[in-house]
Amino acid sequence: MKLPQSEETTGAVATDVAAHGRAGLLRRLLRNPVAVTCLVLLALISLASLFAPLLTSQDPAHSSLTDSLAPISGKHPLGGDGVGRDVLARLLYGGRTSLLGALLAVAVAVVIGVPAGLVAGYYRKWFDAVSSWVSNLLMAVPAIIVLLVVMSAVGQNTYIAMAVFGLLMSPGVFRLIRASVISVREELYVDAARVSGLTDSRIIRRHILPVVQAPTIIQASQMLGLGIVIQSGLEFLGLGSATQASWGAMLNDAFANIYTKPELMVWPGLALAVTVAAFGLLGNALRDALDGSAANGRKPRGTAGRKQAAAKKTPTVVLDAGDTDDALLVLEGLTVSYPTAQGEKTVVDGVSLTVRRGEVLGLVGESGSGKSQTAFAVLGLLPREAQVATTRLVFDGTELGRLGRAEMNRYRGHRIAYVPQEPMSNLDPSFRIGAQLVEPVRRHLGLSAAEAKAKTLGLLERVGISDPERVFRSYPHQISGGMAQRVLIAGAVSCEPDLLIADEPTTALDVTVQAEVLDLMRSLQRERNMGMILVTHDFGVVADICDRVTVMQTGAVVESAPVGQLFADPQHPYTRMLLSSTLEDAEPRSALSGTVPVSTAGITNTGRQEGPA
Amino acid sequence: MTGTMNGTPRKELPAEPLLVADDLVVEYPSKGWRKPPFRVLKGVSITIAAGETLGLVGESGSGKTTLGRAVLGLAPITSGTVRYDGKVISGLGAKERRALSSDIQVVFQDPYTSLNPAMTVNDILSEPLRVAGTPRAEAxxxxxxxxxxxxxxxxxxxxxxxxxxxxxRQRIAIARALSRDPRVIVCDEPVSALDLSTQARVLDLFVEIQERTGVAYLFVTHDLSVVRHISHRVAVMQGGEIIETGDAATVTTVPQHPYTQRLLLAAPVPDPQRQAERRAERRRLAAALAADTSTEVPTNASMSGDRA
Incomplete structure (x- = not known):
């Protein structure tokens, strides 16, 4: 069974998309105007503080009583403060204190938090327990009070205070790193690295640190802003070093002179606001750049909803159902496309299909064939940015394309029902199953609460649930996957729909459960004479339940035929390729000849070894 | 690695197969205070010869993946041993276990999470080689x-x-597993996430590699048709135990154990006529079982808390 390597072609298409995304973090960051502004401002502030001696000849600590509250002049470009010090010099030198102090705090937090988080998250066990306990304790301590105590105990040293503040911030870093490490170490590629013989330190360095990097940088950026605020707060309270210029101390002085010279507030206030805001916004921009979400978030929104338009292409295949008199659903010329960075991407291109009353139509194809998109288009459940066009979408004589949202809601769930692929994610975990089933019944059929409950219990029994009362009262997590799918089927048929759309309803189930669920769907479909669209990739399921089959490939219908005819005499090469890929009729491999005598199997039906061979 | 070694390496037996799992028990601690641990494997024994494929079939929760992980040293072995090439490899220290990495390798189910998204394919493939000290140019x-x-x-x-x-991606994962010429590869549902036609091609690749290199596979899957295609021998698992074993042709066409029969009859065949027959036969068996042992073997698996 050698097949053409057609799968390889998809790689080439993906290349340019990925090359797009691989552009460095910095380049993506520089494309964001907010980030660029923040970086420029922070660079200017840092440079100005660094080269303060070059920018002003004044001594920030030199006080001259004649210059007290001096106006703006050549000697004092920003005037003098309450005790006659040069405001510009204090602003520039004060930047040093603020930035260095914040950097120190962040460095302490990162140096303590990152290694502790890595070790705790990777090895867990006792270190995790102890370090998490310590971190929780630290987080419970009121930071400002600790800082006030430290300042009064060790003297008015800003840097010691900021180092202590860094220690108090380290639990935040620790928890972030620990959480990211725990989620990464569960990844299969970490297991694969372990099997490849990598040492733990190498796994941490190569596979875990890179993942942790990004959140650390983002948090550091925001902690820098926080550090500056806390530090200025302390200095404003008069707890900073008296000889050291700082923005907080400037605010303190300005506050003392607020009635005589309020504009003194402006300069340190502005410096603080701009710096802190820049750090915060830079953190956000970094996060966006890392997610790549900045690029996606801004893409133009497509026209919402469904549009009535002539299909761009004529349907590729003439339908086998020539007479559509008894048709329950007629879909003609369905096109679905999504706007992307590279222009419109069409995922369904001119698809037409018909479902008769009491007929099961199988919609078959591989991933990317557009089969689920087609099903969702009929349900009117495609995402808002999808651009949908049909020439005809007639359900039981009504053109669905013309219906508004509210009218469509009356059809959906009532006359057109849906059974999803993942039963568990389609039940709301916070409501009892009974409540979730009763609600649509009451809404669509207008039954009383008691009637709806009786009907629901009957349905649960009908779908093969032996203890309907218990399931009715259960929460979704209390039942198994197979049971959940039965519940959803009960919900889907509860309003006596004419058309049931099932999207891979058994893919997530074990094979024995799948057989039972298919049996159930078939018997319900016969009993109620429902039309059904069954989306699947499994030709076994098709053979089991479908009356007619439509095969899709890359968004288009390639073949449509009654089920017997399709299996006996497939027309399209793609259908033939798919059918030949099924392993059902493949020859089983025989036992390894020669080298292994059968007795080395060494196991009986009890699963015990019969001693050495 | 919490396994207890309850056996010194045996004397070299000439007939000892390449990989042997002997009465393997794996338990995970239960959630909740003082609850007994959850026993995933209840004394499982398998053997794999060099160049052989042992297919391991079972439904979700049967413990088939755990058996694979126990062989890889990724699951905690409570009792029992795994022997490779005559030596006990369960309960090894981290360093000795790393030394085995050139011999026992893995291909996981999900090709989307088994490759580090931040590394290029070159880096992914050369990593195991570089760890083994292969010079860059050679790697x-x-x-x-x-x-x-x-x-x-x-x-x-x-x-x-x-x-x-x-x-x-699955091909990349296979290449990574092959990089140091292993003698055993544990394949954990390696084709379940793939499209039908891709699945067939990847399986062909597995067979071709085996024929060329003589590597042995422990091939874990839930799909009987896949297992028939790739395996020399098949072991069927249910509830943490092996309930049937034999050559692939027998187990996948005329199984003896009722559970294997149910598995086989539940798998739909891509042929409407034969599927209708298979369905009728499945219902007959289910009805017979229900009449026989109404308590022991529930005919309706979803009623007894199957873990789909």
């Missing part, structure tokens, strides 16, 4: 050779995993 040559073996273009090395389709 690069080996990577090109590996890409060729799994039918990927030579320029694939420069790209990231996300640039590839599911089938191609």
């Amino acid at each position: 690069e040559k080996r990577v090109r050779d590996l890409l060729d073996q799994v039918r990927l273009p030579a320029d694939a090395g420069e790209r990231l995993p996300r640039e590839f389709s599911g089938g191609q």
Whole structure:
């Protein structure tokens, strides 16, 4: 069974998309105007503080009583403060204190938090327990009070205070790193690295640190802003070093002179606001750049909803159902496309299909064939940015394309029902199953609460649930996957729909459960004479339940035929390729000849070894 | 690695197969205070000869994946032993276990999470080689050779995993497993996440590699038709125990154990006529079982808390 390597072609298409995304973090960051502004401002502030001696000849600590509250002049470009010090010099030198102090705090937090988080998250066990306990304790301590105590105990040293503040911030870093490490170490590629013989330190360095990097940088950026605020707060309270210029101390002085010279507030206030805001916004921009979400978030929104338009292409295949008199659903010329960075991407291109009353139509194809998109288009459940066009979408004589949202809601769930692929994610975990089933019944059929409950219990029994009362009262997590799918089927048929759309309803189930669920769907479909669209990739399921089959490939219908005819005499090469890929009729491999005598199997039906061979 | 070694390495027996799991028990601690641990494997024994494929079939929760992980040293072994090439390898220290990495390798189910998304294919494939101390130039040559073996273009090395389709990613994972010429590869549902036609091609690749290199596979899957295609012998698991074992043709066509029969009859065949017969037969068996042992074997698996 050698097949053409057609799968390889998809790689080439993906290349340019990925090359797009691989552009460095910095380049993506520089494309964001907010980030660029923040970086420029922070660079200017840092440079100005660094080269303060070059920018002003004044001594920030030199006080001259004649210059007290001096106006703006050549000697004092920003005037003098309450005790006659040069405001510009204090602003520039004060930047040093603020930035260095914040950097120190962040460095302490990162140096303590990152290694502790890595070790705790990777090895867990006792270190995790102890370090998490310590971190929780630290987080419970009121930071400002600790800082006030430290300042009064060790003297008015800003840097010691900021180092202590860094220690108090380290639990935040620790928890972030620990959480990211725990989620990464569960990844299969970490297991694969372990099997490849990598040492733990190498796994941490190569596979875990890179993942942790990004959140650390983002948090550091925001902690820098926080550090500056806390530090200025302390200095404003008069707890900073008296000889050291700082923005907080400037605010303190300005506050003392607020009635005589309020504009003194402006300069340190502005410096603080701009710096802190820049750090915060830079953190956000970094996060966006890392997610790549900045690029996606801004893409133009497509026209919402469904549009009535002539299909761009004529349907590729003439339908086998020539007479559509008894048709329950007629879909003609369905096109679905999504706007992307590279222009419109069409995922369904001119698809037409018909479902008769009491007929099961199988919609078959591989991933990317557009089969689920087609099903969702009929349900009117495609995402808002999808651009949908049909020439005809007639359900039981009504053109669905013309219906508004509210009218469509009356059809959906009532006359057109849906059974999803993942039963568990389609039940709301916070409501009892009974409540979730009763609600649509009451809404669509207008039954009383008691009637709806009786009907629901009957349905649960009908779908093969032996203890309907218990399931009715259960929460979704209390039942198994197979049971959940039965519940959803009960919900889907509860309003006596004419058309049931099932999207891979058994893919997530074990094979024995799948057989039972298919049996159930078939018997319900016969009993109620429902039309059904069954989306699947499994030709076994098709053979089991479908009356007619439509095969899709890359968004288009390639073949449509009654089920017997399709299996006996497939027309399209793609259908033939798919059918030949099924392993059902493949020859089983025989036992390894020669080298292994059968007795080395060494196991009986009890699963015990019969001693050495 | 919490396993207890309840056996010194045996004397070299000439007939000892390449890989032996002997009465393996794996338990995970239960959630909740003082609850007994959850026993995933209840004394499982398997053997795999060099160059052989043992297919391990079972439904979710049967413990088949755990058995694979126990062989890889990724699951805690409570009792029992795993022997490779005559030596006990369960309960080894981290360093000795690492030394085995050139012999026992893995291909996981999900090709989307088993490759580090931040590393290029070259880095992914050369990592195990570099760990083993292969010089850079030699590793690069080996990577090109590996890409060729799994039918990927030579320029694939420069790209990231996300640039590839599911089938191609699985080929990369296979190439990584092959990089140091292992003698056993544990394949944990390696084709379940793939499209039908891709699945067939990847299985063919597995068979071809085995015929060329003589590697043995422990092939874990839930799909009887896959297991028939790839395995020499098949073991069927249910509830943490092996309930049936035998050569692939027998187990997948005329199974003896009722559970295997149910599995086989539940798998739909892509042929409407034969499927209708199979369905009728499944119902007959279910009815017979229900009449026989109404308590022991529930005919309706979903009623008894199956874990789909």
